[in-house]
Amino acid sequence: MATINFIVKGKKGYSNILIRFKNGRKFDYSASTELKVLPNHWSKAKQKVKNISDAIYKDEVNDHLFELEKFIIKEFNKDNSTGVFIDREWLKTKIANHFNRPTDELSLDKVYFLPFIERFIELAPSRIIKGKNKPVSKGTITKYNTTKNKLIEYQERFKTRLKFTDLNLTFYDKFVNYLNQEQNINLGTIGNYIGTIKTIARDAKLQGLPVHEHINHPKFFAPKVKADSIYLKDSEINIIYNHDYKGVERLENARDLFIIGLRTGLRISDFLRLKETNIKEGFIEIETKKTNQNVIIPMHPQVKAILEKHNGFPRKISDQKFNLHIKEVCKVAGFTQMVEGSLINSKTKRKEKGVFPKYKLVSSHICRRSFASNLYGEIPNMTIMAITGHQTEAQFLKYIKITPKENAKKLQEYWLKQKEENNFEKLNMKVAK
Incomplete structure (x- = not known):
């Protein structure tokens, strides 16, 4: 017994x-x-x-x-x-x-969250992503590491050691408040940290580890903020294309690369690696680096003219130089008007909202967003999404930067065009008695 x-x-x-x-x-x-x-x-x-x-x-x-x-x-x-x-x-x-205690030092990652994250990061380069058939990218691994570092700071601040069973709503509220109130981090960035925590914690849960059930609670969510990124209208792109940079090679080269990005809708990781073999029968064909998606893009007349001028693609430059030079490209072209946006504060290293000269807000991200925003309402959304890679129309509509007034103007233009095409006549209305 x-x-x-x-x-x-x-x-x-x-x-x-x-x-x-x-x-x-x-x-x-x-x-x-x-x-x-x-x-x-x-x-x-x-x-x-x-x-x-x-x-x-x-x-x-x-x-x-x-x-x-x-x-x-x-x-x-x-x-x-x-x-x-x-x-x-x-x-x-x-x-x-x-x-929920470790039985020895080798099993710490079966009880404590940080050792598990370290092992998760260590194995990331050999982990194949479902649907993409390729390992986790360096950018994603960097995201894992920044989240890990924030959790280390949290543990030191509150003199604690996080277990899987601690990942509840109490931790969520405390962690979000710590980042937002004490570290002055914006909610969008906090949302990225929470999203990464949920991803790693769910992997631990699949391995049978005692992750708190709150990790899947609706209140354990990743905050999102609407992007306040700017975009360039078609008329503004034409100004940049036609501007005389007086033979300054670095600006002319950056401008030409910029136009290719703006007129193809590709990410910087894709349009900066385009070469002659990507041109097939007047179309640009490429397998995107981030999503492994095969896209075919008709060649815009401006892109075609740039390729003819260079007898191929412009000189390649690094991502960092591209982002630096296109700010000067836009400044020289006259984009100095003050607009709302967000910039990294060099002292605090935090992104802060404010009013800045437009050229300062220009970065490589503006290419894809401008492409999608300018074509919205002109051609079917699904056609644009086939190039931008958005999986759902809801994602696409959140991404484009069309203001309510711009939407209203599009409707106004449509009605005026409809009036002309149908030759509407003015009706003489009589009051019924």
Whole structure:
């Protein structure tokens, strides 16, 4: 017959409560629960902390002992019936499992979140992404590392060590508040951190680790903010294309690369690596680097003229130089009007909203957004999405930068065109009596 008893051997100070698990003459094992109690607060007869006012911890400890006893018996019945060897190490492991403690240093990543993230990052380069058939990108791994560093800062700030069981709504509120109020990080960036935490935690959950169920709660969400990025209208792109940069080669070269980006809708990782082999029968064909999507784009007249001028594609430059030079390209072309947007503060290293000269807000991201925004309403959305790579129309509509007034003007233009095509006549209205 299997029996469980709890023992306190100490005489002074807080002492460990031991568990003694005995099964007739088959075995008799003891191990520490690592729960503490003052010896004079312990009732050997009742096998629990006495119900006295001095023992303010009595309810918590007694609840733990009650749940532990049930857990040990349940695990014993399960393992013993399948031939698992029951020994003292088995007992120690089950106690650790019940209290969500690591059994040794090698199993820290099965209890604590940060060691798991470190192992998750370490294995990322060899992990193949479903649907893309390629490893995790360097950019994604960088995102994992920045999230890990924020969690390290959080642990140091609150003198804690996050377990999987700690990933609940209390942690969520505390972490978001810490980033937003103490570190002055905007909600969009916080949303990226939360999204990464959820991704990694769900992977841990799939591995059978004790991730708190709140990780999938609707309130454990990644905050999103509407992008305040600007875009260039078609008329503005034409100004840049036609501007005389007076033979300054770096500006002319950057301008030509910029026009290719604006007229193809490709990401910078794609349009800066275009070469002659991507031109087929007057179309640009490329497999996108980020999504592995094959896209075919008709060649815009401006792109065709640039290729003829260079007898191929313009000189290649780095992403960093491209972003630096196109700001000057836009400044020289006269885009100095003050507009609302967000820029990184060089002192705080935080993105801050404000009013800035338009050219300062220009970056490579403007290419794809301008392409989509300018074509919106002119051709079917699905045609634009086939090039931009948006999976849903909802995503696409959030991405484009068309103001309500611009939408109203498009409708106005449509009605005027409809009036001309149908030769509407002015109706003489009479009041009915």
